[in-house]
Amino acid sequence: MPDVQSMVAEFVNKLRKRKIEGSQATAKCTVELLRSVISHQRVPHANQAAALIDAVKAVGQQLVAANPVELAVGNVVRRVLHIIREEDLSLTTAAMAGLDLLDASDDDDIDNCKGIGYPAMSAAVVAAAARSTLRPPSLQTLLEGTPESATVPYTSSSGADSESKSKSADKSSLTRKLKHDVIEGVNQLIQEISGCHEQIAEQAIEHIHQNEVILTLGSSRTVLEFLCAAKEKKRSFRVFVAEGAPRYQGHLLAKELVARGLQTTVITDSAVFAMISRVNMVIIGAHAVMANGGVIGPVGVNMAALAAKKHAVPFVVLAGSHKLCPLYPHNPEVLLNELRSPSELLDFGEFSDCLDFGAGSGSLQVVNPTFDYVPPNLVSLFITDTGGHNPSYMYRLIADYYSADDLVM
């Protein structure tokens, strides 16, 4: 337990000092931390799910408070809570089913049923639960039908595990089961987060066509992978990179793109409107996607979106599912922006004589916001790891990923 606590403290510290940057890295660290929290959490016999939820919530609150601007932290915590709830639900339904089964069988066979019937049942439920967490019962999955459920593999170890413990108390096996399943689910979430770039990049070929001109702003790993995937598929196109002042991360992106053999042009942010008429599609990476379909992205994105709207250029946002935030931007809990040090804009020394708040004389104030908010009506398409979506569909996607109980932590 103490080492989990110190791990939490260390991560909180890192978040507080803004040492971790990028929502994917933060999301990954968060979910890995939560996994160890869950695995170290002692679960009481009664109401294990509630204990787990409380533990995760407690840690989650600390993490969110440490850096309220990084919405991915809260998203991942809510995802984990959702996984726990889903697993709990499926286990309870399984237990109910098990009880029915017990009633039907003879008294002599009770031990037998406990030993064999229950694990078999639970394995099926695990599969269902795994399915439900990954592909929640959305319209899409309903239409897909059920044949997949049979093919979902359940690990032999889980079966063996349950079997070896069959003599232990029913409750304890249930507990172990829940924790085990939750950890399985969390592992899948980790895989999903780390694999989101590839998932998104796979769809590149459908969106980028031959001889197109793509505009992007700032730097995003997702966008980089997306463009490179299209390039690998022998699509030849041109990329305009707006440099993304004041951090100029666009320069780094341009360097990477050129290294991968793409035709790249760097432009200033203020030249976006002038260039937009030559652009076929704007592709940007998001910092977070809100429940209404609004996007929080690097500063300057709103301007690019408005320019795209004016010239009827599709404005495409790439976002891994960990960036989907179940909150609305008007929610008072959401801190939309962060003001960074003005030294990114100008040199302190050069302007040090203007910064004094002298007697009545004018003084220089510098504001350096990190993010921009793009309203949903400016976005043409979201590409997440599950496919392309309309801004108006976001709320539905979010309902699949999060439990309504967890929205307020």
Add this chain to the structure above:
Amino acid sequence: MGAQKKGGGGARVSEDAEEQSRQRLQAILLADSFATKFRPVTLERPKVLLPIVNVPMIDYTLAWLEYAGIEEVFVFCCAHSTQIIEYLEKSEWYSHPNLVVRTIESHKSISAGDALRYMYEQQTETSQIQGDFVLVSGDTVSNMPLADLIQEHRDRKKKDEKAIMTMVIKQSKSSSLTHQSRLGTDQLFIAVDPLTKQLLHYEEDKIDHPSGSVCLDKSLLESNPSVLVCNDMQDCYIDICSPEVLSLFEDNFDYQHLRRHFVKGVLVDDIMGYKIFTHEIHSSYAARIDNFRSYDTVSKDIIQRWTYPYVPDINFSGNRPLRLGRQGIYRACDAVLSRSADVGASSVIGYGTKIGDGDKILNSVIGNGCCIGSNVVIEGSYIWNNVTIEDGCEIRNAIVCDGVKIRAGAVLQPGVVLSFNVVVGRDFVVPAYSKVSLLQQPTTEDSDDELEYADSSSATADQLSGLNLQMESKASELGPDGAGYIWEVCEGAHDEEWKHSVAPIPEDKLAEITQAIDDDDTDDESVVPTSGELKSDADSINTDMNDPNDDYDYFEKEVEGTVLRAVEENIKVDLVTLEINGLRLSYNMESADCAGATFYSMMKLAVDTPHNSASELYKNAASIITKWKELLGFYVKKIDEQIEVIMKFEEMCQESPKELGPLFTQILHLLYDKDVLQEDAILRWAEEKAGADEADKVYLKQCDTFIQWLKEASEEEDEDDEDEEEDD
């Protein structure tokens, strides 16, 4: 064999590197400023625990050190050490996973030098400091990265054993009027080698150079191909030191101040040959809170987020983060604001604070748990925790410490500092720049103003306990229902008070300074260019330590002595010439100077010889000139030199208008007759003088007829010449 050797060497190098990288990054934090600038506040609480934007200063320093990758910090506590240790124990720093905080207590240390000597003594026993360390003071606010800088220092140390310290500097323009930096410190002059960044000169005492001039040692330019002299740098008081620094302090037991003694000592001392290097930071922030003005400036920089991520809306050290609203207003979520209260830009309002109706708050920081009545005006002020301000008070540019009560209608004028638990009486006006404390000003002022109030912890308690009695009897200096003493400003510092206070420099002071500078402008240029690169081969720069005018005076005296001796002992002209030539070389003078000086001494001799009337004086002069005209003639071969002689003569006449004045024309004529001066020289002098002031023209007018005559003569001569030419 060779290959093996090489392999071995390589391994050793890598081991070295490993050892270096394994070295823990350590820092010494001086939790005492060893100064009295924050009195009377520091009598009751150590400076490092004073809140700046509602967080104790030491938290900024520790959070930054932790962020910069420092693993172990030695907090050196001196004054109020128990308070500091208590605070650290309660804070999260003692249990921090990445940063080990150790406290060192010493009550005997009265200066930074003593503190480091104490560390050195400890060092021999426990060897706590293992390698290079960062030396900072506990009132530093910074967000600069340190790891690269430490690596840079180590690399340099490997190449050059003598590079013992790297000093961090930052550009910060100082005011051209007050010659004071933004942080309220005196303008700093430094000279740096632009290539190696070695520090060559460090000057922050304005006492030596009131006019804004700086003296560099000539040898500095000899040994360095180029020198960068800056006056727009700010010393951040962040030093990367090698262990030698500690032993240097031990060896030089009179080093007290880090800069005034240590840095200057190292720069002057060429026996050990230790070197100090500088590192200029550009994008990151670093400043030390040295006085009330820097308290104000740094607070504002924090609110303006230059110190990001150490800003009030980020929880960097266990502080409760505030919420940042529009216009840079930071507000605690549970602060109660009246609807009619007007909170202006760049303000901070802490937890549990209540702000009443009709209050106006601008550019101010208000701490936790304060209660502010209605119709209060607070501008540019710093209100700490649990302060009660009643209705209708006016507070401008003041610092108000914890637990202060300001009764209704009281006014704090700019620059006021109210120490802990002071009570300001109803409708009382606290005069500008006054410092108020419940403690009486220590009457026995130590001669050494470096002293922090060392034995304060015990004394404070005593004084506080006796206080209540005193208060009742004395009825206080702060109105009938007030409590506290207004401290006397020590003599001499009175003028300076406005320089270091929280209040902005008042307009009338600025106007005064501008006036003074305008007056100065007539005789010397007081505007110093911000920085420039001096090349040693550029001869336009006068690096002489001595003023050339002084030199000339000495030279003149020597020449006078020589001439006097020559006259008395009747020495041959050749020998006198030889002697004066020798003098000329040793003083590096022009031959025109020799001419002036020789003539001056001759005339002086004439004047000094006893005489009754003007005609007698003229006779004296004539005889001397006749006798020594050869000597004079030796130096007046050129027109310029002759003009110099005339000027000198004019000058002498001006000095003694009664004696020599009337004789000006006569002697000038004599000199012309004796062929000492040529007519060209006299005419040129007359031309030059024609444009001068009326006052200067006295002697020109006097010899007007003579010049007229000369002109006619020359014209005639010219005509003659022409005639001759025609004849040819």
